[in-house]
Amino acid sequence: MQKTARRSRSAARPPGRPREFDMDTALDRAVRVFREQGYHATSVSDLTAAMRLATGSVYKAFRDKHAVFLAAFERYTALRQEQIRSAAASGENGRERLRHVLLSYAEHSQGIEGRRGCLVVGSAVELSAVDPVVGARVNAQLKSNESFIAGLIREGHADGSIPAHVEAEDTARLMICITQGMRVVGKARLPLDGVRLVGVAMKLLA
Secondary structure, X not given: OOOOOOOOHHHOOOOOOOOOOOHHHHHXXXXXXXHHHOOOOOOHHHHHHHHOOOHHHHHHHOOOXXXXXXXXXXXXXXXXXXXXXXXXXXXXXXXXXXXXXXXXXXXXXXXXXXXXXXXXXXXXXXXXXXXXXXXXXXXXXXXXXXXXXXXXXXXXXXXXXXXXXXXXXXXXXXXHHHHHHHHHHHHOOOOOOHHHHHHHHHHHHO
16 A cells, blocks of 8 residues: 655645655655755755655655755754654763763764764755755754753753753753764764763763
């Protein structure tokens, strides 16, 4: 039985024209292309080949390349949030939860995954200054990540694993700089000793 794709908020269209492909699978393939090549270097032909769809199917599901990108960005950030929250859940207290989050960033900044890069970082560099729609989504995602990290620091205050003098908001902003920097370094194919780097970063919580 053929699967009908779930509707994406950024690419919704009128009912009555069912899609004959799985939307999440197609978007995962589009995410990979955008991560590896960037927005401007990716053509509609690249997307149709990667998504394994005819050009007409892409245009029926999305208005244009920009709409594909927005849907891919939404898909990517939702999956990354799940990964980060899953990593945090393995910690026993606020400090350990934050350490696991940093280790997760370090892991995703190495090897093939690291070379593909982060779609949020790539979008911030390539598009934020010229595309207000993408810029707003990048800002919202970074703020969400920062808020999550600040919340872990406050959990550490409450359970005693992080000293009360460690300021949650400022430290969270610095942690965002560190995590996004890891993704840039990974994209540049520079070696990362994740455990060692995270150990240094955790000294900010002393």
